[in-house]
Amino acid sequence: MVADNSSTPLSVTLRVWRQAGPDQPGKFVDYPAKDLSPHMSFLEMLDVVNDELTTKGEEPIAFAHDCREGICGTCSCTINGKPHGPGRGVATCQVYMRSFRDGDVIVVEPFQAQPFPVIKDLVTDRSAFDKIMQAGGFITVRAGSAPDANSIPVPKEDADLAMDAAACIGCGACVAACKNASAMLFVAAKVSQLGLFPQGQPERDKRVLAMVGTMDSLGFGNCTNQYECSAACPKTISHDFIARMNRDYLAASFRHAFKPASASTGGAG
Amino acid sequence: MAKLESKVPSGPLADKWRKHKAEIKLVNPANKRKYDIIVVGAGLAGSSAAATLAELGYKVKSFVFHDSPRRAHSIAAQGGINAAKNYQNDGDSVHRLFYDTLKGGDYRSREANVHRLAEVSVNIIDQCAAQGVPFAREYGGLLANRSFGGAQVSRTFYARGQTGQQLLLGAYSALSRMVGAGAVELHTNSEMLDLVLVDGHAKGIIVRDLITGEIQRHAADAVILATGGYGNVFNLSTYARGSNASAIWRAYKRGACLANPCYTQIHPTCIPVSGDYQSKLTLMSESLRNDGRIWVPKKKEDRLKEPGAIAEVDRDYYLERMYPAFGNLCPRDIASRAAKRVCDEGRGVGETGLGVYLDFADAIRRLGENGVRERYGNLFDIYREITAESAYQVPMRIYPAVHYTMGGLWVDYNLMSNIPGLFVLGEANFSDHGANRLGASALMQGLADGYFVIPYTIGDYLASHKPGSRPSPDAPEFMAAEAGVRALNARLLANKTGVPVDHFHKRLGKIMWEHCGMARNAASLRKALQEIPKLREEFWATVKVPGSGATLNQSLERAGRVADFIELGELLCLDALTREESCGGHFREEHQFPDGECKRDDENFAFVSAWEFQGEGKAPLLNKEPLNYEFVKMSVRNYK
Numbered sequence: 001m002v003a004d005n006s007s008t009p010l011s012v013t014l015r016v017w018r019q020a021g022p023d024q025p026g027k028f029v030d031y032p033a034k035d036l037s038p039h040m041s042f043l044e045m046l047d048v049v050n051d052e053l054t055t056k057g058e059e060p061i062a063f064a065h066d067c068r069e070g071i072c073g074t075c076s077c078t079i080n081g082k083p084h085g086p087g088r089g090v091a092t093c094q095v096y097m098r099s100f101r102d103g104d105v106i107v108v109e110p111f112q113a114q115p116f117p118v119i120k121d122l123v124t125d126r127s128a129f130d131k132i133m134q135a136g137g138f139i140t141v142r143a144g145s146a147p148d149a150n151s152i153p154v155p156k157e158d159a160d161l162a163m164d165a166a167a168c169i170g171c172g173a174c175v176a177a178c179k180n181a182s183a184m185l186f187v188a189a190k191v192s193q194l195g196l197f198p199q200g201q202p203e204r205d206k207r208v209l210a211m212v213g214t215m216d217s218l219g220f221g222n223c224t225n226q227y228e229c230s231a232a233c234p235k236t237i238s239h240d241f242i243a244r245m246n247r248d249y250l251a252a253s254f255r256h257a258f259k260p261a262s263a264s265t266g267g268a269g
Numbered sequence: 270m271a272k273l274e275s276k277v278p279s280g281p282l283a284d285k286w287r288k289h290k291a292e293i294k295l296v297n298p299a300n301k302r303k304y305d306i307i308v309v310g311a312g313l314a315g316s317s318a319a320a321t322l323a324e325l326g327y328k329v330k331s332f333v334f335h336d337s338p339r340r341a342h343s344i345a346a347q348g349g350i351n352a353a354k355n356y357q358n359d360g361d362s363v364h365r366l367f368y369d370t371l372k373g374g375d376y377r378s379r380e381a382n383v384h385r386l387a388e389v390s391v392n393i394i395d396q397c398a399a400q401g402v403p404f405a406r407e408y409g410g411l412l413a414n415r416s417f418g419g420a421q422v423s424r425t426f427y428a429r430g431q432t433g434q435q436l437l438l439g440a441y442s443a444l445s446r447m448v449g450a451g452a453v454e455l456h457t458n459s460e461m462l463d464l465v466l467v468d469g470h471a472k473g474i475i476v477r478d479l480i481t482g483e484i485q486r487h488a489a490d491a492v493i494l495a496t497g498g499y500g501n502v503f504n505l506s507t508y509a510r511g512s513n514a515s516a517i518w519r520a521y522k523r524g525a526c527l528a529n530p531c532y533t534q535i536h537p538t539c540i541p542v543s544g545d546y547q548s549k550l551t552l553m554s555e556s557l558r559n560d561g562r563i564w565v566p567k568k569k570e571d572r573l574k575e576p577g578a579i580a581e582v583d584r585d586y587y588l589e590r591m592y593p594a595f596g597n598l599c600p601r602d603i604a605s606r607a608a609k610r611v612c613d614e615g616r617g618v619g620e621t622g623l624g625v626y627l628d629f630a631d632a633i634r635r636l637g638e639n640g641v642r643e644r645y646g647n648l649f650d651i652y653r654e655i656t657a658e659s660a661y662q663v664p665m666r667i668y669p670a671v672h673y674t675m676g677g678l679w680v681d682y683n684l685m686s687n688i689p690g691l692f693v694l695g696e697a698n699f700s701d702h703g704a705n706r707l708g709a710s711a712l713m714q715g716l717a718d719g720y721f722v723i724p725y726t727i728g729d730y731l732a733s734h735k736p737g738s739r740p741s742p743d744a745p746e747f748m749a750a751e752a753g754v755r756a757l758n759a760r761l762l763a764n765k766t767g768v769p770v771d772h773f774h775k776r777l778g779k780i781m782w783e784h785c786g787m788a789r790n791a792a793s794l795r796k797a798l799q800e801i802p803k804l805r806e807e808f809w810a811t812v813k814v815p816g817s818g819a820t821l822n823q824s825l826e827r828a829g830r831v832a833d834f835i836e837l838g839e840l841l842c843l844d845a846l847t848r849e850e851s852c853g854g855h856f857r858e859e860h861q862f863p864d865g866e867c868k869r870d871d872e873n874f875a876f877v878s879a880w881e882f883q884g885e886g887k888a889p890l891l892n893k894e895p896l897n898y899e900f901v902k903m904s905v906r907n908y909k
């Protein structure tokens with residue numbers, strides 16, 4: 001399978017969302033992009049267009065990016081209506097011009113979702129994800145207090161499944177793809193990863209309750225099982241994790257309601 | 270002249286760290302909350318430090334230019350992290366890891382620092398496993414290992430091809446916990462643009478809020494920089510586009526010594542450059558060298574033939590031939606130079622002739638396609654996305670690319686720079702990798718610094734400063750630094766017409782790669798030292814930064830960083846010119862053995878070059894910290 005390796009240059013029209021600031025109105029503006037190598041990445045194409053705009057004295061298009069290899073989760077464009085554009089299991093920075101045809105009109109927008117307000121052009125504010133993590137996305141372990149790593153064996157199947165979930169890059173495509181702007185896939189991935197380890201058990205209930213509660217309070221919507229999230233996920237994280245989290249959440253809510261709590265939580269020194 | 274006291278404790282090598290920990294000053298628990306610590310950067314080094322210091326009770330302010338700490342460049346590390354656990358029972362030990370790292374660094378690092386690194390490596394794995402980092406495991410549920418270059422034991426822990434991501438997310442979780450608990454104040458989208466000194470001590474920073482453009486002053490009792498490496502001085506590299514040197518460069522201009530800037534690492538296995546528009550180079554993890562075999566055709570005439578059409582006898586598996594003991598797993602500097610040599614001989618493959626094959630045919634025969642997919646599937650996918658070729662069917666084409674910088678701000682054993690109160694962690698410091706870093710040891714160092722070293726050593730500094738003695742952010746030193754930052758930004762925004770920033774970055778990169786890349790010589794370095802100041806002049810006269818400083822302005826961010834890279838590039842070349850020897854990643858063509866190996870000069874160059882800023886337009890001052898090897902004999906590296 002040596003895929004399309006042709007080097008014939010192509011020209012396209014970009015229809016880009018331009019918005020000067022958070023509270024400003026935005027609109028689509030067309031830009032021609034000519035004689036592009038098909039081996040150029042989509043973001044490199046934006047670099048070229050931006051250099052032309054700069055040379056003309058216009059403001060370049062603001063877009064988020066960093067690693068340009070699909071791991072940092074910074075890039076976040078909706079291309080032709082799909083978060084991260086054509087292709088499955090790739091982020092915006094891994095889209096290559098060979099995915100388009102000469103003469104195409106390519107519509108580029110920021111990830112649209114109410115909890116991700118636009119900052120400028122194609123850049124959005126995704127700090128809501130950090131807030132969810134701060135509420136419970138961790139196992140409490142003070143540096144220096146951990147037991148020997150091999151003293152807690154973990155079945156390979158569990159570790160592998162945890163790694164599948166942990167592959168999330170926190171880009172927010174799942175939210176942008178969901179008509180309800182649900183963050184369930186993001187939260188489920190972290191809850192599942194940590195819940196699969198013996199180390200994650202003590203805080204398991206607390207974690208899922210806190211993370212889901214914070215997610216709800218930040219304005220993310222509900223999951224109605226359309227699974228657009230998994231389809232748009234650059235790491236193809238399975239929606240099965242959502243079902244797993246729902247089970248955890250129910251069990252935790254139940255236990256939380258009925259579990260007797262110790263009256264003395266701190267030590268009296 | 271800067272005072273460079275390494276503060277290496279006395280006593281036997283293996284006891285130094287234990288003894289030091291027992292003897293350094295402590296801050297009592299009730300007083301810790303009275304100290305504010307600024308941590309710039311939240312990669313492995315910064316986030317582990319911020320989380321751990323907050324756990325201890327200090328008040329921490331964390332700053333990153335990214336929109337979230339989880340996006341730091343550490344996220345991109347693929348292959349793994351070393352630790353002397355000896356879980357494989359294959360003869361590993363703290364001493365062996367220490368020795369391999371020291372030797373890998375070509376005897377240009379500090380013995381005591383490297384030994385400490387090897388000692389705490391075992392704690393890192395414990396810490397990360399407890400955090401829920403999904404390390405690869407064997408069927409029995411215990412941790413798995415793989416091999417990396419420069420070692421004859423299997424001591425590298427990994428999480429598929431995403432080890433950096435998983436370790437960073439572990440540290441980010443720990444940091445998030447402390448943010449949630451109110452113990453860390455997190456400032457995202459915040460770029461440090463200057464360091465503030467009061468009475469000669471680091472007491473704060475000037476920051477630009479990248480979203481609103483606001484310039485802020487932040488004061489603290491100590492400042493930690495964990496801002497990563499400066500490899501993007503070459504423009505094309507495996508670094509993230511945003512990785513930059515501005516934090517360390519501006520600290521340098523405030524008096525912090527910059528050590529060994531010429532020690533840069535060129536990684537042998539990256540996807541070759543394909544066109545002028547290219548913005549970054551993608552690494553194919555060193556772990557691939559566990560199973561892939563590197564070769565080029567023996568005859569020049571064969572170089573454009575389909576690889577499958579070149580018979581086994583006509584192939585030159587040159588690493589296996591030249592370095593039979595380590596073969597494809599020899600250290601990076603050696604593998605990179607060997608690739609350059611065979612390409613210079615005209616035997617390089619691919620259209621540009623700048624490529625060698627990394628072939629998995631044998632591995633597929635041995636393990637089956639699925640076996641190979643299980644180990645390296647994600648890397649093969651990345652390769653296919655970028656090149657549109659399947660490495661299951663044709664060998665990968667690879668070429669060396671800039672990957673890591675061993676140089677960085679000078680620090681003592683406590684990780685404090687020569688500016689009191691300024692600490693430097695992770696890739697931003699110079700301390701542990703000498704002239705060449707072994708694979709899987711940067712992640713180890715970042716986490717060692719953050720989880721296990723700085724929590725002890727910072728106390729030694731703070732204990733001698735009364736709680737509450739930090740200056741106000743309205744002190745004149747802060748106001749002056751803020752004014753300086755504003756003036757610099759105004760200057761960058763001044764040109765009405767001109768040339769985009771990236772144009773200068775590309776040109777700088779070409780100068781650096783051509784004259785100060787894998788092989789360097791005096792004539793070529795002198796040429797670079799003429800060209801860079803000209804580029805700098807042209808930059809200020811013609812760079813065009815559109816828009817204003819009062820909103821998100823990505824051109825302005827880049828312009829500031831490129832301005833610093835141009836200056837840093839000049840110092841890097843000067844350091845390379847001054848170091849009249851070859852060692853590790855620094856290869857001077859004038860100093861080689863007949864077989865092309867590095868010719869080190871221990872008599873004259875067994876020192877750390879610590880450069881000190883002397884003012885704009887003035888030549889920097891070279892300070893030397895002698896490298897005294899008390900326990901290991903400096904010898905010629907041999908991987909044959």
Ligand SMILES: Cc1cc2nc3c(=O)[nH]c(=O)nc-3n(C[C@H](O)[C@H](O)[C@H](O)COP(=O)(O)OP(=O)(O)OC[C@H]3O[C@@H](n4cnc5c(N)ncnc54)[C@H](O)[C@@H]3O)c2cc1C
Pocket residue numbers: 309310311312313314315332333334335338340341342343344345346347348349350432433459460461462495496497498507508509512513515516552672673694695696697708709710711712713715
């Ligand atoms: C592709 C790739 C693969 C690698 N694979 C491996 C591997 O397998 N094993 C290994 O050991 N090493 C590997 N490395 C090296 C290793 O990843 C890095 O050396 C290490 O992660 C650096 O960590 P750090 O914490 O020092 O810096 P970084 O992770 O680069 O973090 C820098 C931080 O500083 C912040 N920052 C920078 N400047 C400023 C500023 N002016 N103001 C505010 N914030 C700022 C950033 O926001 C970021 O948070 C790899 C490197 C690359 C490029």
Ligand code: FES
Pocket residue numbers: 064065066067068069070071072073074075091092093094169
């Ligand atoms: S830029 Fe990092 S994932 Fe796309």
